[in-house]
Amino acid sequence: MTVDAVLRSEDKTLDPDTVRAGVRAVFDKPEQAFYLVAERDDTIVGSLMITTEWSDWRNANFWWIQSVYVRPAARRAGVYTALHREVRRRARDADGVCGLRLYVERDNAAAQAAYKELGMDAPPYRMYEEML
Numbered sequence: 001m002t003v004d005a006v007l008r009s010e011d012k013t014l015d016p017d018t019v020r021a022g023v024r025a026v027f028d029k030p031e032q033a034f035y036l037v038a039e040r041d042d043t044i045v046g047s048l049m050i051t052t053e054w055s056d057w058r059n060a061n062f063w064w065i066q067s068v069y070v071r072p073a074a075r076r077a078g079v080y081t082a083l084h085r086e087v088r089r090r091a092r093d094a095d096g097v098c099g100l101r102l103y104v105e106r107d108n109a110a111a112q113a114a115y116k117e118l119g120m121d122a123p124p125y126r127m128y129e130e131m132l
Helices: 002-010 016-028 079-093 109-117
Strands: 033-040 043-055 060-070 097-102
Touching (some): 033 079, 043 079, 060 079
Parallel strands (some): 060 097
Antiparallel strands (some): 043 060
């Protein structure tokens, strides 16, 4: 679902072999990340991945919500809300987690509205990256 999610949300094409290796790495090294999936009638209808970021300011980890995807036929049916609430529950139950973070494309107003409705705020930071 990751390749389709990126193509739909960011209009970018990913190398399927690289993505497969990246997904396998999550299962090979569960300390780096984990996936949550939502199922309906034994079919995966949504998924997301959690990674961590250490905050020395807070002496705790942020959980980053990444690779969010909900199948088009399952959208607006509470799939992401259920996934988000489960992430929040697990984060609250885990030791050393101080908050949840995610990034969203600037022009993805629908996703931004959903995140705000779930209680997330846009922090006063901008994200920068340097690809190596």
